[in-house]
Amino acid sequence: AVAIAYPVKINDVPEFPPPSKKMDPLPKIEERLPQATTIKWGDKIYILHDQSVSYLHNGQAAQLLMRKTRMAAPTTMELSLNGFVLGLPNGKVEVWDIHGSRTSLHVFEAEASQVNSIDTLGHSILCGTNQLSLVDTRQADAPWTIWDHHRSPVQSVSFVSETIFTSGSEDTLKLWDSRTRRPLVTIERNITALDWFGPRMISAGSDNVVRLWELTSTSFAERETYELPCSTVYLTRTCAVALSTNHVYMRSGEEVKLQKLQNPYPPSALSPNRDYLVTQDASGYITFFKLA
Numbered sequence: 299a300v301a302i303a304y305p306v307k308i309n310d311v312p313e314f315p316p317p318s319k320k321m322d323p324l325p326k327i328e329e330r331l332p333q334a335t336t337i338k339w340g341d342k343i344y345i346l347h348d349q350s351v352s353y354l355h356n357g358q359a360a361q362l363l364m365r366k367t368r369m370a371a372p373t374t375m376e377l378s379l380n381g382f383v384l385g386l387p388n389g390k391v392e393v394w395d396i397h398g399s400r401t402s403l404h405v406f407e408a409e410a411s412q413v414n415s416i417d418t419l420g421h422s423i424l425c426g427t428n429q430l431s432l433v434d435t436r437q438a439d440a441p442w443t444i445w446d447h448h449r450s451p452v453q454s455v456s457f458v459s460e461t462i463f464t465s466g467s468e469d470t471l472k473l474w475d476s477r478t479r480r481p482l483v484t485i486e487r488n489i490t491a492l493d494w495f496g497p498r499m500i501s502a503g504s505d506n507v508v509r510l511w512e513l514t515s516t517s518f519a520e521r522e523t524y525e526l527p528c529s530t531v532y533l534t535r536t537c538a539v540a541l542s543t544n545h546v547y548m549r550s551g552e553e554v555k556l557q558k559l560q561n562p563y564p565p566s567a568l569s570p571n572r573d574y575l576v577t578q579d580a581s582g583y584i585t586f587f588k589l590a
Contacts, residue, residue: 337576379420383418495534
């Protein structure tokens with residue numbers, strides 16, 4: 299594995315370009331929902347609350363009730379082939395398969411104190427706890443495959459084709475070969491959120507810096523950096539999106555648009571075609587933004 303350290307200091311990073319236009323939100327869903335912690339957009343829009351999951355389909359809201367025996371609220375959620383996957387603070391991963399009104403549940407023990415992050419690819423679940431683990435959901439009670447782990451808890455995991463990105467709280471970003479399960483590149487950067495589109499990646503960190511990267515199958519290079527405190531970042535075909543305190547920033551070329559939000563660091567998701575952004579405001583209403 300190759301380790302790379304960049305000597306960029308926060309004082310050397312330019313501020314995010316100032317906005318020149320306002321974004322125009324689409325009409326809200328006329329139904330208030332409980333405050334969400336996570337939103338995912340697949341065939342439906344799934345909204346994770348404290349003890350339940352709601353979903354939106356064709357503008358209508360419905361609710362999927364969780365098991366009443368749960369002792370703690372999920373820490374993370376990701377979509378799977380048939381439904382969604384929940385990570386719990388007790389180290390368990392629950393797979394919910396949804397077919398019409400029937401819901402079946404599978405539980406996998408991650409053997410950790412808390413599930414920090416999850417990503418799915420096909421029938422595989424990649425799980426970040428105090429280590430990096432992989433499980434095949436086609437087999438009930440399947441054992442976890444444990445990979446080389448970070449020196450501290452894994453905060454973010456992402457499948458990108460045959461490669462995997464992970465970031466840990468020890469300020470490292472790693473690129474893995476999913477076939478050999480070996481790290482290809484390690485970069486000393488604090489990463490709290492990331493997203494990619496094609497050969498580009500965007501990241502945000504607790505150092506309040508947004509970074510744009512260029513990706514290959516075996517490496518990634520930092521191309522642009524901006525000072526902007528934010529919790530979530532996205533890339534689309536035409537723009538970069540960052541959710542900051544009470545604001546959504548959208549940059550397309552040299553143009554930057556801004557929309558003020560009622561909810562600081564709101565939960566959000568992109569549509570599968572990445573043309574729309576969905577967020578929830580502090581009153582519980584769902585709002586959509588057209589990006590393309």
